[in-house]
Amino acid sequence: MSTSNQNLYAALRAAFPADLDTWAVETDQGLVYTWRDLDRASAMVANLLQSLGLPEGARVAAQVDKSVEAMVLYLATLRAGLVFLPLNTAYQKAEIGYFIADAEPAVVVCTPAHFGWVSKIAFKAGAQAVFTLGDDRSGSLLERAAHHSDVQTLVPCAADDLAAILYTSGTTGRSKGAMLSHGNLLSNAQVLHAYWGWQSGDVLIHALPIFHVHGLFVAIHAALLNGSPMLWCVQFEPSQVIAWLPRATVFMGVPTLYVRLLADPRLDAEAARHMRLFVSGSAPLLIDTFRAWQARTGQTILERYGMSETTMLTSNPYRADARHGGQAERRGGTVGFPLPGVSLRLVDDRDHPVATGTVGHIQVRGPNVFQGYWRMPEKNREAFTADGWFRTGDVGQQDGRGYLSIVGRNKDLIISGGYNVYPAEIESVINELPGVVESAVVGVPHPDFGEVGVALVVARPGAAMVPEAVLAALKASLANYKVPKRCVLVPDLPRNAMGKVQKNLLRDTYRDSFAG
Ligand code: MLC
Ligand code: AMP
Numbered sequence: 001m002s003t004s005n006q007n008l009y010a011a012l013r014a015a016f017p018a019d020l021d022t023w024a025v026e027t028d029q030g031l032v033y034t035w036r037d038l039d040r041a042s043a044m045v046a047n048l049l050q051s052l053g054l055p056e057g058a059r060v061a062a063q064v065d066k067s068v069e070a071m072v073l074y075l076a077t078l079r080a081g082l083v084f085l086p087l088n089t090a091y092q093k094a095e096i097g098y099f100i101a102d103a104e105p106a107v108v109v110c111t112p113a114h115f116g117w118v119s120k121i122a123f124k125a126g127a128q129a130v131f132t133l134g135d136d137r138s139g140s141l142l143e144r145a146a147h148h149s150d151v152q153t154l155v156p157c158a159a160d161d162l163a164a165i166l167y168t169s170g171t172t173g174r175s176k177g178a179m180l181s182h183g184n185l186l187s188n189a190q191v192l193h194a195y196w197g198w199q200s201g202d203v204l205i206h207a208l209p210i211f212h213v214h215g216l217f218v219a220i221h222a223a224l225l226n227g228s229p230m231l232w233c234v235q236f237e238p239s240q241v242i243a244w245l246p247r248a249t250v251f252m253g254v255p256t257l258y259v260r261l262l263a264d265p266r267l268d269a270e271a272a273r274h275m276r277l278f279v280s281g282s283a284p285l286l287i288d289t290f291r292a293w294q295a296r297t298g299q300t301i302l303e304r305y306g307m308s309e310t311t312m313l314t315s316n317p318y319r320a321d322a323r324h325g326g327q328a329e330r331r332g333g334t335v336g337f338p339l340p341g342v343s344l345r346l347v348d349d350r351d352h353p354v355a356t357g358t359v360g361h362i363q364v365r366g367p368n369v370f371q372g373y374w375r376m377p378e379k380n381r382e383a384f385t386a387d388g389w390f391r392t393g394d395v396g397q398q399d400g401r402g403y404l405s406i407v408g409r410n411k412d413l414i415i416s417g418g419y420n421v422y423p424a425e426i427e428s429v430i431n432e433l434p435g436v437v438e439s440a441v442v443g444v445p446h447p448d449f450g451e452v453g454v455a456l457v458v459a460r461p462g463a464a465m466v467p468e469a470v471l472a473a474l475k476a477s478l479a480n481y482k483v484p485k486r487c488v489l490v491p492d493l494p495r496n497a498m499g500k501v502q503k504n505l506l507r508d509t510y511r512d513s514f515a516g
Helices: 008-014 035-051 068-079 093-103 112-124 140-145 182-195 213-225 238-247 255-262 287-297 377-383 423-431 467-477 503-510
Strands: 023-027 032-034 059-063 083-086 107-110 129-132 162-168 176-181 204-206 230-232 250-253 277-280 302-307 311-315 343-347 360-365 390-398 404-409 414-416 419-421 436-446 450-459 486-489
Touching: 008 068, 008 182, 008 213, 023 035, 023 068, 032 035, 035 068, 035 140, 059 068, 059 093, 059 112, 068 083, 068 140, 068 213, 093 112, 093 162, 107 112, 112 129, 129 140, 162 182, 176 182, 182 213, 182 311, 204 213, 204 238, 213 230, 213 250, 213 302, 213 311, 238 255, 250 255, 255 277, 255 287, 255 450, 302 390, 343 390, 377 390, 414 436, 414 450, 419 423, 423 436, 423 450, 423 467, 436 503, 450 467, 450 503, 467 486
Parallel strands: 023 230, 059 083, 059 107, 083 162, 107 129, 204 230, 204 250, 250 277, 277 302, 450 486
Antiparallel strands: 023 032, 162 176, 302 311, 343 360, 360 390, 390 404, 414 419, 436 450
């Protein structure tokens, strides 16, 4: 164990207000937590984890509903110097089975209702303990933690010690664990804190899930690093967010959240008057949404761009950015400038930088860039250039003023309501169904989720197959957001001369599936 202390929790804790008895979190269920509550509860859970005598680098996996206690578990894992592995609650048995077998967590925390099957998978993969945590503070994790001291000695960490592993799928459909260190997370949190002008009196409305970068890191770190309280939606509900706007100053959401808020007529300039900053990211914000928000609230959404492997990379300016000719404008349809400390370049297929204004592959470097994929050395070699640039898989263009626009992706990825869906994963499940010859899943525009999957399925001649049955079968084994919203039986799939399915043609054919 290293002796220099770069443990992320130390920095977060140092920013707690002097008066620990003021409110830190208020939930939509009426629960209020003070800063002292967060500190004591995370100490107790950290002491419980430490009492297990786990080796350095041991993983703590969590598939639990959003709750303040789930955040406390994350903070406790940091305090104990262990590695947090958050898992989307939508994942089903086979998906969880893969993550646990791959990551081999020493501790798994799941909802009480799932203990039976999760513990079977976890113990088979060598877990030492499986705890439960319900969304109502029930379960063995808190029961066991109650026997431990509420004072903890922070485990010191080096900047490159791992803090978290976030699974993110690849083009092959096989998920890879992105390893993020304390230094990665802290440097990004500090940069965003300064760049977005966090100030005394800020209050964050936290409405995102806490098992991905946006809700877990960008939102929580920013609030804690500013000693700012959070208004906490267990589940995103537009009317709750609108009711809270007069008490808050900052909101973060994926574009779908903005679309749904706009659908509520109670959203207007008066309701948003107290707000200082609206941030959007994780998926492209349509220019129509950007403009509608401006027209309705008088406020300009700040769009930023990031990914699991790097946390945040670029942002539109919050205030005039001296590095970019004093630009202060938040430009819709762009994701702004590289954040301070982040180097970004656009390159051609041979990794040579392209001229300004030309479309290129986005590559990045910086203290925020992850430590590599968990146990996948060959993927790490592919992911980085020889001189250390990370290939994001996104394609972009920078204008003369330096604003970056994301214009496409060279990874076959659908982003639906801010969640990533990899067509290859869905196709492989469809192709296993009886009577299926082959399939293709493509992303098409959707008014609510931005983009959703459509499955084109070729059935064996004579096979009795209906699209509804295909979707029902997918629902039984995949996280619900991955299930295509439409399935069409087709006689064959269009292919190019190399035999590759021409997904662009399919996208064009089905692009209006959800129009209007
Ligand atoms: C739910 N469904 C979705 C979906 N969410 N389908 C596609 N895409 C989604 N994102 C399914 C449901 O299971 C349901 O199916 C049907 O669609 C309607 O669901 P709903 O009730 O409307 O969904 P809801 O529970 O309200 O959730 C929608 C949502 C949620 C937008 C609030 O998806 C969400 O919180 N998204 C945010 C994701 C996020 O945090 N991403 C950040 C990743 S980090 P059925 O069949 O059951 O009826 C990252 C890096 C970065 O990307 O840069 O930030
Ligand atoms: P994830 O792997 O879940 O972290 O998703 C990261 C991906 O989301 C990026 O590689 C981008 O393709 C996409 N993304 C994130 N923010 C934006 C944005 N503001 N605009 C367009 N795409 C985005």
